[in-house]
Amino acid sequence: MKLRIISVGHKMPDWVETACAEYTKRMPRELSLEIVEIKPEKRAAGNSTENVQELEAKRILEVAGKDYLIACDEHGKELTTMQLAEKTQFWQSLGRNVSLVIGSADGLHPDLKKQANWLWSLSKLTLPHAFVRVLLCEQLYRAYSIIQKHPYHRE
Numbered sequence: 001m002k003l004r005i006i007s008v009g010h011k012m013p014d015w016v017e018t019a020c021a022e023y024t025k026r027m028p029r030e031l032s033l034e035i036v037e038i039k040p041e042k043r044a045a046g047n048s049t050e051n052v053q054e055l056e057a058k059r060i061l062e063v064a065g066k067d068y069l070i071a072c073d074e075h076g077k078e079l080t081t082m083q084l085a086e087k088t089q090f091w092q093s094l095g096r097n098v099s100l101v102i103g104s105a106d107g108l109h110p111d112l113k114k115q116a117n118w119l120w121s122l123s124k125l126t127l128p129h130a131f132v133r134v135l136l137c138e139q140l141y142r143a144y145s146i147i148q149k150h151p152y153h154r155e
Contacts, residue, residue: 053109064099
């Protein structure tokens with residue numbers, strides 16, 4: 001199974017690239033992790049937030065294809081790390097790849113959220129886009145380490 005973080009945003013600072021690369025390389029081949037960047041839509045005159053979200057949603061869905069789609073959204077369900085490990089095992093049982101979506105500064109289009117198989121709230125806090133990438137990479141690795149009974153996570 002492949003885990004794919006689809007992130008609307010580009011030109012991340014070096015520390016983000018370094019941190020994400022570290023966790024990505026720790027993941028096994030059978031649960032590989034990759035980050036796919038989607039360039040944000042430009043905010044030209046007359047280009048409404050909804051229009052921007054709609055154009056970005058089309059590109060996100062093209063990349064996700066038939067993957068199990070998870071949208072990171074403040075109104076989604078919050079999980080503990082142990083619950084994330086259980087979710088990861090569930091995703092593995094589906095026999096499909098999984099795409100986790102991080103929206104742009106304008107957020108995700110409501111139709112994309114409706115199409116998502118699950119809405120996941122990482123926190124009630126507003127988090128910087130770059131930090132969310134690192135957080136997702138680390139937590140997905142941590143969930144994998146829990147499943148493998150690796151000592152990385154201490155409960």
